[in-house]
Amino acid sequence: MNIFNQSAQRQRGFTLLLAALVASVVLALGAAIFKLAQKEITLSSIGRDSQYAFYAADTGAECALFWDLRYGYFATSSPPGVTPECDAQAIIASGRLATFPYTMTFQFAPSGFCTNVAVEKTKDAQNAIRTVVRADGYNVIVPEGNAALCDSMIAAAPRALQRSVELHY
Helix, strand or coil, X not given: CHHHHHHHHHHHHHHHHHHHHHHHHHHHHHHHHHHHHHHHHHHHHHHHHHHHHHHHHHHHHXXXXXXXXXXXXXXXXCCCCCCCEECCEXXXXXXXXXXXXXXXXXXXXXXXXXXXXXXXXXXXXXXXXXXXXXXXXXXXXXHHHCHHHHHHHHHHCCCCCEEEEEEEC
């Protein structure tokens, strides 16, 4: 009888060891799945932010293209009575010169996302005017579309993402 009791006590210790081993394997598997899901969420949010930045850049480029082709706003002299606006925000461009080449820049915040736009005008060898529009969009949102805050908020954002669009005509 004494031998039977010693064998049963040894098996109890083995069962406890087996349960601890199974629990640690399940815990390790759960932790690995959690890390994988966390990385997938981060990756998808970067993709979403990249789209926001691209759409902001595209909106800025289209705005500059519209005001340049329709009203000649980025010419060497501004057309009289033209007050450009995009996304219900007044566009105030700086950098106009009376001679070529020159670059005009402006900022605005379509749907609250920061956008910096530069319109460069040059003349080629045949004296034809060439225009390059460079628009940089960011995934940084400014309150109430206040584009004046864009530079400081982009500098302060830990995960600011920039996408650019360039038009040549």
